[in-house]
Amino acid sequence: MATSFLYKIQFPIFFIISSILSVNSQLTYINHGCFAPFTHLSGFEANIENAITQLTFEASTSYYSTNTTGVGEDQVNAFFYCRYDVSPQTCQSCVASAAINITSCLSSVEGIVYYEECILHYANLSFSTIMVELPRYVQASRQTADLETNFGQILGNTFIDLISNVTSEFPVSSRYFATMTAKYTSLETIYAFAQCNPDITSINCSTCLQNGFSEITTNHTGSVYAQLFSPICRLSYVLSGETLSRPWSFSQTFRRSLPITFSAGNRGIRNSFIGAMIASISSMAMCLKLLL
């Protein structure tokens, strides 16, 4: 099954890889999670393949799309969303890369892949069940700002303004997205970004971002870099002495040689991301072999 899936998605991916090279865009893989293996023999796996393949095509014309394939207990609901500030080519290549990564989840009833540029998610659950804040995934620097300074306050004020911009800037198109900068010192600037899935209400968008930000400030107080990903919202910031060009790349700007901590919040049947990653390493190795 995995083989036929890769075979099917190779055409868009080939095409897209040449455009990656020509636009020289760089994708940043963050993490993925596979939840709850399925046991019944069914058309479920084929439905995942078809739904994901369909979404990789739709990513050529859209920054957000959903798909439903199959009926009853074999039904798959899937969606992706891209950062609104990346180019259409980057969006398309990101979803195609995420489609390759998600093949490691093909034996699970739910899979999610996070890149800095896009998110791809499928499950055997209804959209109203998966379009929620959890599972959240946080990546944050161990390096923190000097606790004597007012970093936390400046960051907090920045996110209050940013979240209000995200939910007010595009009330008609529901294009929940905003970026903001704030001077920290004469040499260093906080670059901040937030976005929501367009299918949710502005209140739910605001709640998701506020809860996410408060989780970062509680569990990673003073981190100079953090990104939070969830099925319906995401936020990122980095403190940098460089002048960044858009679209800002948060994890690449943060010096990767410094340690990063991960944390994952889950609910219901879902396992933690870290466990899921270990469990999927062997199937991922197989997928890579098939691709080469």
Ligand SMILES: *[C@@H]1O[C@H](CO)[C@@H](O)[C@H](O)[C@H]1NC(C)=O
């Ligand atoms: C979902 O994708 C399938 C292909 O798997 C396609 O036939 C169907 O029209 C799509 N449905 C929606 C609602 O987009």
Ligand SMILES: *[C@@H]1O[C@H](CO)[C@@H](O)[C@H](O)[C@H]1NC(C)=O
């Ligand atoms: C999704 O899969 C899980 C695990 O196999 C199962 O418990 C659950 O009932 C399924 N949900 C639906 C809507 O089929």
Ligand SMILES: *[C@@H]1O[C@H](CO)[C@@H](O)[C@H](O)[C@H]1NC(C)=O
């Ligand atoms: C997912 O894909 C990216 C880019 O192709 C790769 O760097 C990363 O290692 C992959 N992750 C997994 C778990 O396969």
Ligand SMILES: *[C@@H]1O[C@H](CO)[C@@H](O)[C@H](O)[C@H]1NC(C)=O
């Ligand atoms: C908002 O979130 C609540 C709680 O998760 C949920 O019950 C409700 O359906 C959501 N409303 C919309 C319109 O998304």
Ligand SMILES: *[C@@H]1O[C@H](CO)[C@@H](O)[C@H](O)[C@H]1NC(C)=O
């Ligand atoms: C954040 O910390 C709280 C309290 O220690 C914990 O319950 C929660 O699971 C943590 N969140 C994540 C995502 O690890």
Ligand SMILES: CC(=O)N[C@H]1CO[C@H](CO)[C@@H](O)[C@@H]1O
């Ligand atoms: C559209 C909108 O709300 N823009 C606001 C974003 O935040 C800045 C700083 O608070 C405001 O000046 C803008 O009016």
